[in-house]
Amino acid sequence: MSTTGAHRAAPGREVRGWWWWERRRGAVLDVTLGLLSAAECAAEGPGFADAAGLPVPVGVLFGLVAGAVLVVRRRWPVLVVLVSVAITPAEMGYLMSFVGLYTLAACEVPRRIIGALAGMSFVAFFLVTFLRVRQDVASADLDPWPWYVPVMALLVSLGLNAPPLLSGLYIGARRRLLDSLRERADSLEQELSLLADRAEQRARMARQEERTRIAREMHDVVAHRVSLMVVHAAALQAVALKDPQKAARNAALVGDMGRQALTELREMLGVLRTAEPEPGAGPAGPGLRASAPAGGPPPGAGGAAAAGAPGAAGPGPVVAVAAGRAVTTPTPIDTAEDGPCLDELPDLVEQSRQAGMAVELRVSGAVRPYAPAVERTAYRVVQEALTNVHKHAAGAAVVVRLAHREAEVAMQVQNGPSDGAAADAGLPSGGNGLLGMRERVTGLGGVFVSGPTDEGGFRVSAVLPVGS
Template structure:
């Protein structure tokens, strides 16, 4: 950690340098008080210029006006150029370098040019006045150009620092947005795991309790489904909790985005296992696939899987065990369409499974990520139907994770 000492809200080194410059100009004025034209009156003018130099960084425009007014007093008194007039060059340098607008430096340069002519006219010597004016002009112009170069470099460095600060803020904002998006994805995945799995387990547990005395074999089958579903849910929960555990604080310069889970994501290959679990849970499912399945982005595959999972879970919860479900997966030239319809004629469960109230909303949000559409509602002949249409990517598949 770098500790910068300050005085009056300014860096201590800058204050010390300005005090040294001001003291040097005042010392020169006091030293030449006896021999210089104007005597102590001229010395007071030089000391006033030295005091004004203390504020050359914070108020360069005001200091320039003050020094120019004091130099005008010197010209009117016809004292000629004196040693402490170096304060004029220091002021010119300061207003060009530290002025808010370059226009102030240009105006100060014009005033300095007039001062050069007046100083040359009052300088005693054997050469012609224009030669002296040329010399003064070269010195003054060199000071102005050096100040302009330093100003340009200073503003360039400030712009780089500001750009770096802006990029840092943008990077932090993007990191926070990525973290929020990942948390949203995990929350929705948790809903899918908990709500769907628990719904199946509750329905099967109630059925096992109801059939325990009447049909022990069917009750054992229901208990097995509960155990298998619980294991599957536990495995997915471990995967998601692992993501949260890996999303701890990172080192400096590292992104705060949670790491992706090491386990593979669910794909359409896993639909067979999903359908098998729901068949074991008591649904009668007819699964048809039409069209050639193209290579889908992982996020789109996960969305199709979750839509099918939600549709079957709703059928089991509301239509009941023994209901028949027609599940169709159609691949067209520009979209993949999921249709699920149940007859609503399953065996009523002992007690209805609780609903989280976010199933259809979650499906709609998933589908919306891919500019798709979702329709769901009761069928005319009884039961429930659902259709989700997901447009296929027009270009190369990109990694988009629907959550």
Template sequence: MDAKGAPTAGEDFRLLWWTRRRSVALDAGLALLSAVECGSQGVGFAEQTGLPVALVVVPGVLAGLSLLVRRRWPLAVILISIAVLPANMGVMLALLGLYTLATTDAPRRVIAALASMEGLGTIIVTYLMLDTDPGIREQDFPAWFRPLVALLFGVASVVPPVLLGMYVRARRRLVETLRDRALGLERELGLLAERAEERAEWARDEERRRIAREMHDVVAHRVSLMVVHAAAVQAVAPKDPEKAARNASLIGDMGRQALTELRTMLGVLRSAPVAPDRPTESSRASSRLAEIASGQGREPSAEGEPAPDGEAPAAPGPNGDGPRLTGLRALVEESRAAGMRVELAVEGEQRGYPEQVESTAYRVVQEALTNVHKHAAGAAAWVRLAHREGEIAVQVRNAAPDGAARRREEAILPSGGNGLVGMRERVTALGGGFVSGPTDEGGFRVSAVIPDRSEGRPGG
């Protein structure tokens, strides 16, 4: 077969026990040579014994042709070679028969028994030939000469073919083992490739969900406040033009910040990769998006653009890494400026937390206040932040909203229903707990407990 497992030319050939044409040609040629050898040796034996030539040559030729069945019945070939051994015939027959038998899966004791019979018969016949040869008898050889020569002939006729056959059998087994292992590895690689495709598809889906969540967190809060301020401008413009102007200024500031953040994220998604040794604005923006996507960062306001009154740009960290808990007061003031009655209570002593922990807590409060603007207009809200041993607890609760205000705000602040899902994903990704639901008083509560995972701990 070829590398792809398809049958190659000649592999569909089959004749009796042969599977390749060259095997048929090889066995036919060897059988013909063996028949010629046995026939010529039979002529000499007939002359020595006075037997009719045809009576010796014909059986010898048939015995030599038995090599045609050596692949199918190697044991029969060896027995025939032992049978014609007294006539001093079948040397080639014995060699090839023993070799073929040794290459098969025949038990070693069977191979050893047949090889011993063949070797012993060769020793006896060789010794008798030397003992009856007049030329050798005339020579003054030591008594051990003829037995030694006979022994050497017997060993030479048995040991080499058996050893060669066992070597070929071991090599074939090794090749089969390597082939099976290669096929197994090929199947495993196929499975790994399928799993890699599944993991890549899962990663793409997860990245799409994360980008959608980040777009929601970064933009929705400011856009919601802009809508609230726009409604306030519309309401107070005829009565208090000065207050309407302040609200319009806030709308402009928030709009510029939202556009800056949105432009940064979209620019990163469209930018092409650059060489790592040539940092550009796009590469720095890509790094920022990676931080934003992991919940660790938030793009601050563009340089030179004013922030709303009293607002810090999401309280970036010491390296400008994004939202920190120190920015909660500015976030609350932002909602108060939009007309919400909101109170902030902080319990415990604040300490240094990993960026992901502070960013997640900040985003939970931000999204919860945004939901209050959307679904509970005019309702009071309470934000509670508790610094506990090994964790941070965040709770945002609002009272029951005014019915008329709620209907008016729901009409202009549509919701995609992804805010709570995004908060839950952020908190559970850090091993925390998240609970949300209506209160007995008709309001709504969002609670999150986030473990304090330092950078040096697993999962931090």
């Protein structure tokens, strides 16, 4: 038989056999109520036996058995109410009727069953009270008001049925509300835990992307100038004794490039230091909150956030708090204002010329300013392409093309075959230059193509959308 009671079993626990109590105090309470009900019915048993013409021990035994039914009120509240209704004509079981109605109204029983049983109990008490009051009035030879007997029967029936019924309905509704709130709290806790896990995953992804971006920035800043320094140092070694004046010029160029590289490194490291979160700064409220400057890339964004829009982020890190855990995503290491722009492209080409490279710059279209991310990316593409020529095609002629179009800006760096007579600078290569250029360009929604030419040289081409 399925369990139906005022108290539902806790989640994950089954009610087995006859032992349906979830707590020991519940069992103690029900057994105590059963003993009190049995004692009450046993005390009322002699009156029932005398009215029914039965031996007194039979009436007492009947009362004991009927009253003890209250012990199973949690398991079978319908049975308890039916028994109380059945013994109402015997004028016993008032405690069982009161507790049974309360338990029935508070448990998970359909409302139509509760209404039917409560109506049966009311009718039983009304009839018994009506007959008893009418007998008392007749035996006392009184002539009361005509409606006295039915009104008294109605008041007594309401007094015995309404309080336990209303109390049970209130407690049942309150218990269901608390269960609903508890389930919602558990669901919210699970959602917060999932959000915290996702925030941690996004933070890990953002940290990985930031490490990749830092490596790319360091490569762009250092590789080009160090490559030129190595080329000039080799030229300085070759002409030191033959042409002291040229050697002095090369030495001055090496010094200038070294100072420029150190300046850029200091700026980058300075941004890294100032990007740390301020002491005591953090979200002040529970739940899940994220603070990021307006226009900053969302955590876990793809290459567009890493390569094309670092300048849109502010100096502070993104902080998320979920389920009691704080997750901080890294902040972009530089800003658009500090990055190079296309106006500096002639200086970049001139530096390669001073290193002995035959490089030509061709610009077509109407020159106009672009977004900082677009200008920095275009500059870095040309810079890295020239660096690769210094590394892998010493002495080759280079043509740098920059085309300003209506909705895009295109750049191309093409070198011819390497001059076999040129000395190899012996520069190491990690193979990250082309990968970094591709990440930057595709991050802005552009197109990047690189590969050897039919003449034996190498070509790097990129097209960047500039928007409206």
